[in-house]
Amino acid sequence: xxxxxxxxxxxxxxxxxxxxxxxxxxxxxxxxxxxxxxxxxxxxxxxxxxxxxxxxxxxxxxxxxxxxxxxxxxxxxxxxxxxxxxxxxxxxxxxxxxxxxxxxxxxxxxxxxxxxxxxxxxxxx
Numbered sequence: 344x345x346x347x348x349x350x351x352x353x354x355x356x357x358x359x360x361x362x363x364x365x366x367x368x369x370x371x372x373x374x375x376x377x378x379x380x381x382x383x384x385x386x387x388x389x390x391x392x393x394x395x396x397x398x399x400x401x402x403x404x405x406x407x408x409x410x411x412x413x414x415x416x417x418x419x420x421x422x423x424x425x426x427x428x429x430x431x432x433x434x435x436x437x438x439x440x441x442x443x444x445x446x447x448x449x450x451x452x453x454x455x456x457x458x459x460x461x462x463x464x465x466x467x468x
Contacts, residue, residue: 350374353381358396359423363405370420373399373462377423380447380460384428387443392429397457399423422461424454433457 349355350367351374359374360367377394384392401409401417416422426433428440433456440458444451449460 351378353378353393354396359399361400361402361405362398363408364402366400366402368400368402368418368420372465373421373423376448376462380428380444380449383443383447388429390429393427394425395427397424397426416461416463416466419466421463421466422459424457424459426457 350359350369354374354377356367359369381392381394384394398417399422400420401411401415403413403418406413406415406418411417425440425444428436428443430436431439433440433453437453437458441451441453444458444460448465449462450464451458451460453459
């Protein structure tokens with residue numbers, strides 16, 4: 344049976360798992376930083392503010408299918424791709440999302456309709 348519950352107060356196993364194999368190798372460090380970023384967004388917007396993720400953990404097969412490297416931060420469970428934070432979309436508000444993610448401890452950059460956020464600044468390869 345596949346685990347489908349929450350991995351933290353605001354993020355589920357399902358939204359962080361690999362789209363290919365359903366395994367979730369997301370690290371607790373990443374989940375903790377997502378919670379920090381979410382709280383910062385709630386404080387900024389002064390209301391409950393969801394973070395919508397298009398991709399988090401990826402198995403190597405899925406990562407290769409996307410043309411990414413085997414040692415990417417997604418494979419290590421240390422990256423997410425954010426498409427929306429509250430009213431901000433990655434397409435229209437990428438600078439704001441990058442700024443918020445950076446203040447929350449992420450290394451962030453615009454990438455293919457999302458904002459890629461990883462913890463490469465905290466972890467050595």
